Amino acid sequence: MAVTHALLPNRYSGRLIVVEGIDGSGKSTQLFLLSQWLRSQGYAVAFSEWNSSPLVRQTTRRGKKKASFTPATFSLIHATDFADRMESYILPLVKAGAVVCADRYAYTAFARDVARGMSRSWVHNLYRFALKPDLCFYFRVPLDVAVRRILGGRSAIKYYEAGMDLGLSRDIEESFRIFQGRILDEYEAMAAEMGFHVIDASLSIEEQQQQMRAVVIEAMGEHLAAGVLRAPMGGAHAGK
Amino acid sequence: MRANEPLRFYAEPLPGVDCSELRGKLIVIEGPDAVGRTTQIGLLRQWLEQEGHAVLDSGMARSALAGRGIQEAKRGNTLGPMTMTLFYTTDFADRLENEIIPALRAGFVVLIDRYIFSIMARAIARGEDRRWIERVAGFALAPHAVYYLRAEAKHLVSRVVQGRGAFDYWESGMDMRFGADMHQSFVRYQTRLVRALDSMAQRYGFTVVDAARSVEEIFWALRGHIAALRLTPGAAAPARRPPKPKTRRVG
Numbered sequence: 001m002a003v004t005h006a007l008l009p010n011r012y013s014g015r016l017i018v019v020e021g022i023d024g025s026g027k028s029t030q031l032f033l034l035s036q037w038l039r040s041q042g043y044a045v046a047f048s049e050w051n052s053s054p055l056v057r058q059t060t061r062r063g064k065k066k067a068s069f070t071p072a073t074f075s076l077i078h079a080t081d082f083a084d085r086m087e088s089y090i091l092p093l094v095k096a097g098a099v100v101c102a103d104r105y106a107y108t109a110f111a112r113d114v115a116r117g118m119s120r121s122w123v124h125n126l127y128r129f130a131l132k133p134d135l136c137f138y139f140r141v142p143l144d145v146a147v148r149r150i151l152g153g154r155s156a157i158k159y160y161e162a163g164m165d166l167g168l169s170r171d172i173e174e175s176f177r178i179f180q181g182r183i184l185d186e187y188e189a190m191a192a193e194m195g196f197h198v199i200d201a202s203l204s205i206e207e208q209q210q211q212m213r214a215v216v217i218e219a220m221g222e223h224l225a226a227g228v229l230r231a232p233m234g235g236a237h238a239g240k
Numbered sequence: 241m242r243a244n245e246p247l248r249f250y251a252e253p254l255p256g257v258d259c260s261e262l263r264g265k266l267i268v269i270e271g272p273d274a275v276g277r278t279t280q281i282g283l284l285r286q287w288l289e290q291e292g293h294a295v296l297d298s299g300m301a302r303s304a305l306a307g308r309g310i311q312e313a314k315r316g317n318t319l320g321p322m323t324m325t326l327f328y329t330t331d332f333a334d335r336l337e338n339e340i341i342p343a344l345r346a347g348f349v350v351l352i353d354r355y356i357f358s359i360m361a362r363a364i365a366r367g368e369d370r371r372w373i374e375r376v377a378g379f380a381l382a383p384h385a386v387y388y389l390r391a392e393a394k395h396l397v398s399r400v401v402q403g404r405g406a407f408d409y410w411e412s413g414m415d416m417r418f419g420a421d422m423h424q425s426f427v428r429y430q431t432r433l434v435r436a437l438d439s440m441a442q443r444y445g446f447t448v449v450d451a452a453r454s455v456e457e458i459f460w461a462l463r464g465h466i467a468a469l470r471l472t473p474g475a476a477a478p479a480r481r482p483p484k485p486k487t488r489r490v491g
Contacts, residue, residue, distance in 0.1 A: 055312075055313045055318065055327075056309065056323075058308075058309055058312070059308075062305060062308075068304065068334070068338070070256075070334075070337050070338075071254075071255050073305060073333045073334050073337065076326060077330045079326050080323055080326040080330055083326050084318075084319075084320065086322070087320030087322055088318055116255075117255035118252075122252050122375065122376075125375045125376065126376055128372055
C-alpha cells in the first residue's frame with residue numbers, strides 16, 4: 001500500500017519533523033528538547049500540537065464534554081482541526097523556510113481512528129492533503145510502561161483516551177489498557193511502511209535526545225545548514 | 241434507488257449501523273444558494289404530514305456538535321477551504337448518526353436540505369480534489385431520491401436581489417475572491433457550484449427539477465415525483481390539491 005506517498009511531498013525550503021507514539025511515551029518532552037536545540041542553532045522553529053486549532057477547539061471540547069462523538073465524528077473533527085493547522089500554520093511556515101515541529105501528526109489519526117473501527121483506506125484518504133514529514137520519530141514503549149506513566153502522572157484518565165466510547169470495559173483503566181494496546185499495534189504495523197525512526201522510549205531522556213539529534217544531523221544537516229530560515233539574530237548568540 | 245429498496249452506504253459502512261433496520265425514507269433536496277430549497281422543504285413537510293407521514297427535516301450546519309463552531313468560524317477571516325469542507329462533513333456526520341439514522345430506524349420520512357453533494361460541490365468549486373472529497377463523504381447513506389433544484393446563476397441573482405436584497409459573503413464565495421466584487425464573485429461561484437452539481441447528477445441519480453419557476457409550480461413538480469415514490473407500501477399518496485393552489489402542474 002503506497003500510503004506514505006499519498007501525503008504531499010515537501011518541495012519547500014522548510015522542514016517538518018513530527019513525533020508519534022502512545023500517551024506516556026515521552027514524545028512531547030523529546031520534541032521540546034529537540035526544538036530547543038534547533039533554536040539554539042539559530043533556526044527558525046515553529047511548533048504545532050495535535051488538536052490545537054483555535055477555530056475547531058471549542059467544537060472538540062463540546063463533543064468531549066457531552067461524550068457525543070462516534071468513531072466517524074471523532075475522526076472528522078480531528079481532521080478538521082488538522083486541516084486548519086495545515087492551511088493556516090504548518091504549510092505557510094514550511095513554505096517560508098521554518099523548521100516545523102509537530103507533536104503528533106496524521107499517523108495519530110491513522111492509529112486511533114482505525115483502532116476505533118474506521119477503515120484504514122478511508123482514514124488514509126482523509127489526510128491526503130497533509131504535507132509529508134521529512135522526519136517522523138516513533139517512540140516505542142511497552143504498554144505497561146506507558147500505562148504506569150499515565151496512571152502515576154495524572155489524577156484521571158480521559159474518557160476518549162481510554163476509548164470508553166467503544167464499550168471495551170466498564171473499568172476505565174482496563175479500557176485504557178485495551179484501547180492503547182490497539183493503538184500500539186497500529187503504530188507497530190505502520191512503523192516500517194511509513195519510514196518511522198524508532199526511538200526506544202525506555203532509554204534515558206538524554207540517550208533518546210542524542211539519538212534524535214544524530215538522526216536530524218544525518219538526515220537533514222546539510223539542508224539545515226544551507227536552506228532553512230534562520231532566526232533574525234543568527235545562531236551563534238542563542239546559547240548552548 | 242426505489243423507495244422500497246433498503247438503504248445502503250455509498251462506500252464506507254459506519255460502525256454500528258445495520259441498514260436492514262432503517263425502515264424510513266431518505267429524501268434529499270439539493271441545489272445552489274437562494275434557489276428556494278428551504279421554502280420547498282417547508283411545503284413538502286406540511287404535505288407529507290397531512291398524508292400521515294412522520295417527517296424529520298435536517299439541514300447544513302444544524303448539528304448539535306458542529307453547528308455553532310461553523311457559525312463562529314465563518315464570522316472570522318481564517319477559515320480555509322479544506323477546513324471548511326471537513327467542518328461541514330463533521331456536521332453532516334453528526335446529524336447522520338444522531339438524527340437521521342435514528343429517525344430512519346423509527347420509520348420517518350427524512351427530508352434533507354442539502355446533503356453531501358453541496359459539501360462536495362463547494363469543495364470542487366474551490367479547486368479541491370473531487371476524488372478526495374467523494375471518498376471522504378463515502379460514509380453517507382445513498383438516499384431514496386435526490387431532487388436537484390436547478391437554476392442558472394442569473395436567476396439566483398434576481399432571487400437574492402428581490403429576496404434578501406444583499407449578497408452574502410459565503411454564498412458569493414468571497415473567501416476565494418472569484419470576482420472583483422460581491423456580485424461578480426457570486427455569479428462565478430454559483431456557476432461553478434451548478435456545474436459541479438450537474439457533473440454529479442447522473443452518477444448519483446439526481447432528479448433534476450427546473451427551479452426557474454414559481455414556488456407553486458416547483459412544489460407541484462416535487463409532489464408529483466415524491467408521490468411516484470410510493471412512500472407507503474401498497475398505497476400511493478393521493479394527488480390531492482393543497483388548500484388553495486393557484487396553479488397546478490405536475491411535471
